[in-house]
Amino acid sequence: MLTILSMALGVMMVVAVLTIHGVVSESFKANNSFGYNIIVGARGGGLQLTLNSVYYLSKPVENIPYEYYLAFCDESTRNSELKKSIAYTAQHLIAETSTLVPAILPGACGLGGAIADSLVAEAFDFQQAAAMKINRKGLYKRYTQIAVPLCQGDYYVDPKNPQLQFRCVGTTPNFFTDLVLDIDSEEKFQFAQGRCFVEKSDEHGFFECVVGAVVAKQCGIRLGDKLQATHGDPNSSAAHIHEQDYTVVGILQRTGTPNDRVLFLNMEGFYLMEDHSKPIENDALLKGERDPNETEMITDPLSDDFFEDDSNESVEIESGSEVTNVDPADPPNQPEQNSNVAETENHANRTRIPLPIEQREVTSILVRTDSENDPFNVSAMILPAQIGEGDLETTLDWSPYRPERAQKAAQAVNPVMEVSSLFQLFVDPIRWLLLALTSMICIVSALSILVGIYNSMSQRQHEIAVMRALGANRTKVMLIIVCEALLLALVGGLLGWVAGHGLNVALGPIVEARTGVPMSFFNFAPAIPLTDITAGLIPRRIGAFGVSPEFLIIPGLMILAVIVGIYPAISAYRTDVSKSLGK
16 A cells, blocks of 8 residues: 555656646647737847747746837828827927917918918918828738737736736727737637727726636626736835726636736726826927026926816816806715715816827737738748848838837747747757656656565465465466556556645645646646657657646556566566465
8 A cells, every 4th residue: 555655646746747748838829829829129138028929938038119000000190199299299380379379460461471371371281291190001011911019018906906917908999809819819808898999988998897807806896897907027125016097897717828817908098007108208299499698498288288178177077967067166965975975086087188109109919911912921021131230220200209119129929939949948848858857757767666575585484385376377477467557557557646736736726826827627737748758768650749747647656566576576486386375
């Protein structure tokens, strides 16, 4: 029994190690057939960019300008986004001001001056649109089928259990509507509850979010809940909770990918939260050329102060289908205070304006190249080199509000190649090391059979002599000892295999919390070609098919049991009947 117990413990360890390592590794490999084939991000390590954008691991190296994302967009998207820029708005205000001057001072300018100013304004507007390439598609749109921006930097911390921390990712609705989980299967995201967030909701404005399956399950999140993100690493002293609430409008079905462990925020709302806007370094461009001796500065037309009403004026708040006037000097009735506050917050959310694109940055861009016009994915090999050479810098030339340090900031990587290199350099050597360790454990377990049976030979010589006297020949006695070793290996191996998978069930919650990979009793170690397992002893044409290594443990242990059982069997074979019967 002690021999069986020691063998069972050894096999349990082998099975648990092979299964957990294999299932987690297989999950990483299964996720390397992404719904995109290029990742664009800040210059740095390509592997770190991949781990951060695909698996949401590690920290972002840096951000890149928002205009880099527009380089992969069509005409309508660029037209809409670029007209929200500071450069375009400033030009538009100048044009409007020049047309208003003749109307205010007709004596000074006259009708001819008004016409001239109008023509000049139209020329300025045309020149600005041409410089910004508003009516043209992005630089790389002809190669692009889908482009999805990602913004990172925030976390969601469960208020009930601060140990539960998940990434917050700002993105656009087409992450769920256009992007697929796997290019080969074209499988798309499905919602267990609710819907995808929209760019701007009539009810919640820009502040809607979608929750991954693991986040919703572990934190008990439901539709309609209000969530707040934490800015920065929650374990850092500089981290703080954003005051802005996000409303949960959708919960994803489990996908078995890292997306299950993410809280997805509407990107437009992400930019409007505190510390998420990039400051304009040259304020003189915003405020115009002024005399340095002047103390009064022109108000930034894009700032929040420009849109604030006078505090003495009444504010109109829309409530359902009725509009009521609320005077700030009159305190609200106590029973209606909570509803009025909530309605005021919703009104504020609905009236926020998007952040100008010069103040926006993205962490990375997920790009799927156009497979219809490029079936061999040639563009997926060409684009990274062109982006690395700095072609995207030309998208910033039109804006005087972009600081120089934003230049030459991007790189592009192929995520499949990066994940493959990760496995070749790190994961595969660890797998072979684990296989070597588990093989040593099996050998130690087999030696325990040898020690157990051999030590019992001195006590069983009388029994062997009796068997010989009753007619058993030496070969039969020898086979009995070998069969005993086989039974020990079989029983110990089966008990260890069951205990190993039971250990997987016990460790399942920990593994899932760390990696997002669920573990169950029937999770088996991934198949490995027999040629690899035998280190090339079996020819590849014969051993090309794969088998799970844990299914080879018990047969291998039984073979070892036969080998180590031969020596005690030979000892029994040589037992002297005449001497042993007298004992």
